[in-house]
Amino acid sequence: MKLILLCALLFPVPAMPSQSAKPSTGDAAFNKLADRYFDELYFRFFPTSATAAGFHQYDGQLEDYSQAGLRREAAELKKFRALFEHVDETGLSPSTAIDHKLVMNDINSRLLELESIRQWQTNPDRYSSGVTNSIFLIMARNFASQAQRLKSVIAREKRIPGVFEAARHNLRNVPPVYVDVAIEQIPGIIGFFERDVPQAFNEVKDKKLLAEFQTANRAVIESLRRYQKFLSMEIKPKAHGDFRIGAENFRRKLMYEEAVDLPLDRLLEIGMADLRRNQKSFREVAAKIDPNKTPQQILSELEKDHPEPGKLLQAFRDTLGGLRDFLRDRHIVDMPSQVLPIVEETPPFARALTFASMDTPGPFEEVATEGFFNATLPEPSWSEKQIEEHMAGFNRGTVISTAVHEAYPGHYTQFLWVKRAPSKVRKLLGCNSNAEGWAHYSEQMMLDEGYGRTPGVDLDHDTAFLKLRLGQLQDALLRNARYIVGIRMHTGSMTFDQGVEFFEKEGYQSHMNSLRETRRGTSDPTYLVYTLGKLEILKLREDYKKKMGGRFTLEDFHNSFLKQGFPPVRYIRQAMLGDDSPVL
Numbered sequence: 001m002k003l004i005l006l007c008a009l010l011f012p013v014p015a016m017p018s019q020s021a022k023p024s025t026g027d028a029a030f031n032k033l034a035d036r037y038f039d040e041l042y043f044r045f046f047p048t049s050a051t052a053a054g055f056h057q058y059d060g061q062l063e064d065y066s067q068a069g070l071r072r073e074a075a076e077l078k079k080f081r082a083l084f085e086h087v088d089e090t091g092l093s094p095s096t097a098i099d100h101k102l103v104m105n106d107i108n109s110r111l112l113e114l115e116s117i118r119q120w121q122t123n124p125d126r127y128s129s130g131v132t133n134s135i136f137l138i139m140a141r142n143f144a145s146q147a148q149r150l151k152s153v154i155a156r157e158k159r160i161p162g163v164f165e166a167a168r169h170n171l172r173n174v175p176p177v178y179v180d181v182a183i184e185q186i187p188g189i190i191g192f193f194e195r196d197v198p199q200a201f202n203e204v205k206d207k208k209l210l211a212e213f214q215t216a217n218r219a220v221i222e223s224l225r226r227y228q229k230f231l232s233m234e235i236k237p238k239a240h241g242d243f244r245i246g247a248e249n250f251r252r253k254l255m256y257e258e259a260v261d262l263p264l265d266r267l268l269e270i271g272m273a274d275l276r277r278n279q280k281s282f283r284e285v286a287a288k289i290d291p292n293k294t295p296q297q298i299l300s301e302l303e304k305d306h307p308e309p310g311k312l313l314q315a316f317r318d319t320l321g322g323l324r325d326f327l328r329d330r331h332i333v334d335m336p337s338q339v340l341p342i343v344e345e346t347p348p349f350a351r352a353l354t355f356a357s358m359d360t361p362g363p364f365e366e367v368a369t370e371g372f373f374n375a376t377l378p379e380p381s382w383s384e385k386q387i388e389e390h391m392a393g394f395n396r397g398t399v400i401s402t403a404v405h406e407a408y409p410g411h412y413t414q415f416l417w418v419k420r421a422p423s424k425v426r427k428l429l430g431c432n433s434n435a436e437g438w439a440h441y442s443e444q445m446m447l448d449e450g451y452g453r454t455p456g457v458d459l460d461h462d463t464a465f466l467k468l469r470l471g472q473l474q475d476a477l478l479r480n481a482r483y484i485v486g487i488r489m490h491t492g493s494m495t496f497d498q499g500v501e502f503f504e505k506e507g508y509q510s511h512m513n514s515l516r517e518t519r520r521g522t523s524d525p526t527y528l529v530y531t532l533g534k535l536e537i538l539k540l541r542e543d544y545k546k547k548m549g550g551r552f553t554l555e556d557f558h559n560s561f562l563k564q565g566f567p568p569v570r571y572i573r574q575a576m577l578g579d580d581s582p583v584l
Helices: 002-010 026-045 047-053 067-085 094-117 125-140 146-157 160-170 176-200 207-238 247-258 264-289 295-304 309-329 384-392 396-406 411-420 424-428 432-448 463-490 496-505 511-523 529-551 554-562 569-577
Strands: 342-345 356-359 372-375
Touching (some): 026 047, 026 067, 026 094, 026 424, 047 125, 094 247, 094 424, 125 176, 125 207, 146 207, 176 207, 247 463, 247 529, 264 463, 264 529, 309 342, 309 372, 309 384, 356 396, 356 411, 396 411, 396 432, 396 463, 411 424, 411 432, 411 554, 432 463, 432 529, 432 569, 463 496, 463 511, 463 529, 496 511, 529 554, 529 569
Parallel strands (some): 342 372
16 A cells, blocks of 8 residues: 555656547647657657757756656656547558557656656666766767867756766665676766766867866766765665566566567567577587587687777778678668768776667767767776687677678668658657667578678588678577576566576577676566567568569568668558568
């Protein structure tokens, strides 16, 4: 009874529209309401998302992490949910009906996080990494002069100490792994504010502006150090919380965010079947490379064949152009831009949990249109063993598959296409099973189309290509392990240590990467989206091929898929096939 009362006080339900009110009808009425949603709620409460999207009028604002702010956010979400529920879907075009579903899913997903999953209460890294990302997005791209962007940084930095005060009031029942990740990342974050942020504005000559920045920046660094001490001295000794979100929250999260409503037991069956298929393929490819060695021995040899840490970024740079040209020459997908992304080191606030990532310009960014391909280098404090285990994940095969996943034709390509999406809603709202599924699908598709093949050499004897295939399969097994571990850990049938073991034994990962991946899974429960989305896209491709018959081309399929934005594949099926047939 007390818990119910607390939720009611923290998240009051606003008055519902009158039952006598007429439903909103037509695309124009929906689009007007959608504009209100973005202007009055979405960007007001998530100004960092506005910066990322390219709406820079919000650059001086910062998320309100206080409980009062969270209460206001929940109340506004419920108000808009009632308004969108009152929309007459029968009066919408098929495309706008999908947009309506996307907005409703976004609202329900955010309320699920606020009220049920509640990482604002359990995850201290949400605060320290969150505010760092808010600053990074302003300094990373030259969408305005350094002086103008510095003013926005100052405005946000002045609000950051208040964020850590909110964290002190909010954090309860913190899981040990969450506090460990947060503490691990804070030294890098402090270094980011000490060195990287000032360096990003080294052309500013206005002494008054620089003095104001130095004052605000020092306050941020001091608040980070206090937060670090608070986590170490007060939170860590009492960190006995449970990171598991439970089966019901997991089910609802998948339904709202990915439009997937299959029972979790069935999803596990699908994931395990794909894991076994990829393990079988891995053994077969390994046997072609050297039948006298075990797959594990061959994998161990491949993992040793990696660039030196200091040459990793250049290895990616050397790969990207060839991938882009292959897409063009083989007519695999249209390229919205021929400009290569900039390869650089992963920002410090993301290094503990991220191996590689892609930062593509937002769909409404008109000035700073460069993309950033981030790779995580070993930390200076690591032992030789830690460095070697980390670099094993960047062997020659996985360098290729990672470049495919992040850039060509993965995330970079897809989010350049998002600028062409049919509506504002499609440009701003989507899902991870589409974005990550597309990137993961691309890894396999590119090799299926012949990337890396040696001209004139029989496939079974093309050792260089087979090694690429083995690297692609290792990455597929990594995503299979995420799929299984995410579901099983968060529904209570697998412990953290069993998760690490699963990544090692079933996903063929090193111990260090297995530990990193399992830690990520504690705060990213639905990272099954990679395999889930890939399987959805493969089934859609086969179904679309049957529909098109002799008119089917891979380029047409990919272009038709990407022009929809990045909504759940379920909705793209409706657009491309004209039905609501099963996604898996």
